Every structure is written in C-alpha cells, then in structure tokens.
Amino acid sequence: MARRAVAITAAAVAAWVATLVLLPLAAVLWRAGAWPALAQGDGQALWFTLWQALLSAALSCLLAVPVARALARRQFLGRGALITLMGAPFLLPTIVAVMGLIAVFGRSGLINQGLAGLGLAPLSVYGAPGVILAHVFLNLPLAVRMCLQGWQAIPAERFRLAQSLGFAPAQVSRHLERPMLRAVLPGAFAVIFVLCLTSFAVALTLGGGPKATTVELAIYQAVRFDFDLGRAAMLSGVQVALCALVAAVVWHAVATPGFGAGLGRAPLLRVRGVRLMLADTLAIGGAALFLLLPLAAIGLRGLPGLSDLPPAVWQGASRSVAVALASTALTVPAALILALAVTKSGRGAGLMDAVALLPLASSGLVLGTGLFLLVQPFAAPSTLALPVTVAVNVALSLPFVYRLLVPEARIMQADYGRLSASLDLRGLAWLRLVALPRLARPLGFGAGVSAALSMGDLGVIALFASDQSATLPLVVQRLMAAYRLETAAGAALILVGLSFGLFWAFDTWGRRHAAI
C-alpha cells in the first residue's frame, strides 16, 4: 500500500512537471499553426550552439577534476569558505556575471591593461571565445561541486584501505576516483551541455552576429523583434529534440559506483610529494583567481551606488525573495520525490528520469511565451506575472536539484535499502529517519541552488511584468537600459547579496544536518 502511494505521488509529480513543460510548448506550436521553413541564419545558429555547448561542457568538466581532487585531499585555512565561494559564479545572476567578466577580460579590463602595459595587442571578450569563457566561468563551479560531492561520498574507509595497501596516487585514481567520476561526470557534462544549449543572456551580451548567435538568442529575436511565433516554435522544437537525445544517452551512461557505506567519518586522504603539492596549489589557486576576480570587480563597482538606491530596488528585492522562496518550496519536494522514485523502482524509472530532465530541453522564453498565450484569454498576463515566474522557475531549477539528489539517493539505497526493508522502515518514518538525514547535504545545496537561480532569473518576467511586479533582476536591467549605471551596479550588488545569502542559508542548513 505504502509503496503504491509513493509510486502514485511520484507519477503525479512527473505528470505535473511534464504538463508544465509540454503545455506551453503545445500552446506556442498551436499558435504558430504550420511549420515554417528554416531561415537563412538558423542553420548557422544551430551549428554554433552545438559546438560552443560541447566545448564549454568539456572544458568545464576537464578543469573541474583537478580542482575538485585538490580540494578533496588538501586541508587549508579558508577551504570551507573557498568551496562556498566556488559556488558563486554558477549562482550569480547571469547579467551580473557578464558584467564581472567584462570588468576583468573586457577592453579596459584588468587583463587588457596588463597586456597594454607589456605592449601587446588587446584580447576581445566578445564573439565565440567570450561566450565559451563565460560559460566555463558560470559552469566550472557547478562541475567542481558535483565532483567534490562525489569525492565526499567515497567512504573514508576506502581511502584508509588504499593507504594501507600502499596505493600510489595513480592507483587511488584507478580504483576509487575513476569509478566515482564515471558516475558523476556524465551527469555533470549533460547538465552543463544542456545549460549552454539554452543559455541566452551570455549570447545576448557577449555573442550576437551571424558567427556567435545561439538558437536561444534566435528564439528571443524571433519573439521579441519579429513576434514570429512560428519560427520561435520551430527553433524550440529543434532544441527540445536535441536535449531529449542527451537525456536518453545520459540515463545509460550513469552508473552507481560500487562503494560500500562508510561510517561517516571525515574523508581522510593524504598525499605526499612536492610535485602533487605544486599541482594542487596551481589548480586551487588558478581556479580561485579565475572565479573570484570577476566577483571582486562586481563588488568594487557596485559599492558606490549603494548609498542612493530608489525605492523600486527594494520593492523588486522583496518580490524576488518571495518568488525565490516559493519556487524553492515547490522544487525541492518535487525533485526529492522524483529522485527517490527513480532510485527505488525499476519500472518507469527511465521515463521519470526523462521527465525530470525535460525542463532542461525547454527554455525560459519558450515556456514564458507559451504560458503567456495560455493565460491571455482568461486574465491580463501582468496580473499573473509572479505566479507564472514561480512556475517557470520551478520547471527550470528542478533538473539541477534532481541531478544533485539522484547519485546520493542511489548510494543510500545500495547501502541501507535492505536494512530499511528488513526493519519495516518505510513511508514517512523512512523519510524522516533515513532519507532526509542521509540526503540533507545535497538537499540543502539543491535548495540553495534553486533559490539563487530563481532569484537571479531574468526571462519570463520580462514578458509579463508591469512596474508593479518587476523583480530585482528586471529592475537592474531597466536601470542599465536607462544608463543609470552606478545605480544599476548598486542594485546588482544587492541582487548578488540576496542570491548568495539565500544559497548560503540553505547550504549551511544542509551541511549542519548532514548525517554523520
């Protein structure tokens, strides 16, 4: 009975998510009427989208491994703070992140000032290299965090065993780390690949033109400038097909690592040798500089603007916090239910996994346009701006939280599934006594990600909002459009502070309640 109740709940959540994603898409397609032909630039946009996403995802994962390994095996002052800060760029509202990158890598940025001092030609942060740079900047931290969680999930006993067997780092890597990475990296790669496929603010600000236009940017232009919903729908269809393919491949690539459970002692991995020390220092230092310099630049630019902020900023801030908390409250339970259902039951697991990743195949603008069309006959869209934003944010952040939970839920099931079953521990008691304590760390992190993403989201709200329902990112964007740059920078700093504050609160909760 209880098992059936779980299955029904999970199926209901899956159906709800599928509806939330597919219904708006159907609305756009229905409105579009017929399939229009590909426009001249669309093929080129598709090609650029694909190769930049592949390269961005590959670079992010490749660079994440040495950084995560160094963080996993080194203990140093400020390590915890650095790990928390590593999460920053991914959680940064995209428009603010781009501002930071331009401050460091832009024409009058730090790097080019240095190059000019050496008498060298300046680098350009615009075009394809800029788009990839920004994508790695935004996604490397996510890959690092996912790998680091994998490392932390390897029981300390395994590392002790490896040490007692006199494993060299190469053998530790072969027997402990590579099996873990094989389970973690495909998921990380897929998420980042899909993220880069659908990322649009980066392409809008750093890309553009025939050589650096993504499909997402093309959709935006079709909706915004041409109001050509047919072309937007066709481009969305292309993107949905692409991402569905990725999700299907990933389901087969992700394996449960065959580690037994540890007794929850702190990871204990010691390595010696100057060469490894140097490599780890380089990895941590390089990543820290690359990720933290742009953040510092944002801080410096925003501080002067803080003294004189208009009331619209504070109103926008309170709306954004409400939206973020509401989306988090809906996203986390939904992701948990789907992750537990996928882990526990064999039947329908593939379908549920696909549903949980389905939102990644969509984009904020497509969902927003579809919901706009659905809402319009019944109410003025501006009156529903905030609920619609919450719905879209839930859909778009669900896959991340889900992806974070699934590997840990699999390990939990492998280690304690039989013990729980033999003690008749199930239903709500199992949730309270086993699942929540054992998954507290990824749950807290996932809730933080969900809240921050929702806080910084700028997409749907632009289609719906009036002045009375503008969220903080939209306020920032409007200030920038009005060339009130100092005020915009100050408001951006408030936005960053709130995003990180929410993330920090949830993540700290998770770490504090992590089962030991």
Next chain:
Amino acid sequence: MLQFDKVVLAVDGFRLTADWSLPAGARVAVIGPSGAGKSTLLSAVAGFLAPQSGQVLWHGADLGPMDPGARPVTILFQDQNLFPHLTLSQNLGLGLRPDLRLSAGQIQQVESVLDRVGLAGMGTRKPAQLSGGQIGRAALARALLRARPVLLLDEPFAALGPALKAEMLTLVAEVAKDTGAVVMMVTHDPQDALAFAGQTVLVANGVAHPPQDTAALFANPPQALRDYLG
C-alpha cells in the same frame, strides 16, 4: 516450522535448490564454498529474493507475498546493520517501532536490553564511536527487541576475533533461547558450526542439502564438504 518447498532460486544464471524444513527452535549452520549461495538462501527467507519456483513457508503459510519487514524474520547482514547517523538507542528502537515514536515502557526496554548485552550507558553513542564487537552486540540487542521467530545471521561476526566471536555466539544462543527462534547461521568455520548448531546445511553445487547432524557430518564429510575443508 520453516519449510523450503521445492524452492528454486535463480540469479544471473546461478541456480540453487532447497527442499527440506526446520522445526521450531532449530539451530542450523549453513556452510559451503564462497559463492555457493549461502547468502542467497538467506535472502530468500528474508524476502530480498523471490524464488523462481517453489515456496518458503512459515508454519504452513507462504512468505512470498510478504514484504521483508513484515516477515517473521530478523536478519543480520555482514555489515551495515546499524544506521551511522542514528544513536545506538535509536538503532535499537527501530526494532520496536520503525517510526521511533517509543513509549516510556519501550524506552525502558531499550535501556534494559543495552544493559543485557553489556552496552549500558552507551545509548547516546553513534556507531562510528563503537568497536566491531560492540556493533555486533548492538545488532543482536535489536534482534532481541524484535523477537522474531526466525533469526538469520549472514556472517555478521566474520570480522571479529575468536574470543569475541565465541562471545557473540553465546549471545546468539541466549537470544535464540529467549525468543525461541529458528536460527540459520552462515559460517566458514566448522568450529562455529560444531559449537553452535546441532544441525548443518551444506550448500554446494547448486543444492542446499537437507540439514544433517553437525557432528556426524564433519565426522564423515561428503565429497563436496571434503573439497571445501581441504
């Protein structure tokens, strides 16, 4: 009475048959080469593996439709018998009420069982703070609390030294006497079988053989057992 009625177990091309029964209160060692299917046999009783054909019956009732937690069975695994994030008292309390909403009487019961197995005053500790022997005693203490009529031991003491293991077996015998349980104990050690179990099931070559008198079996071992003992 625990009965294996023409049971056929199949996992990934591996096959094991069993067709015999054990009277209430029986204590049986399960012995045989690695990979012969000793744990598989216990899994079928505990409910983690459904027989391909045949039935496992308790007092004539088929256990097949019952979930592992609903069966009249307590099982001790090789490891992972305790949740590392719960205290010892909580781990034991799970044996009385899986949702841990214990009455004052039940809390008292946990305390007295802790005392009984020599873990008095350690209720607030987590498993990471315990030795292997203490973890074994805690798992047995929970078996005492659950008081199910079938106790399955899947080598939970394999990692312990001889003295500790002997101590555990004494404790198992006490638990079995208290609860009147049928005990099936997987072991690699003929001494364990001789010391603890009147009867022994030999698992070899795809067959779980009917239980035989342990002393007689080892006095005159069949070929399969001779191969195993070397």
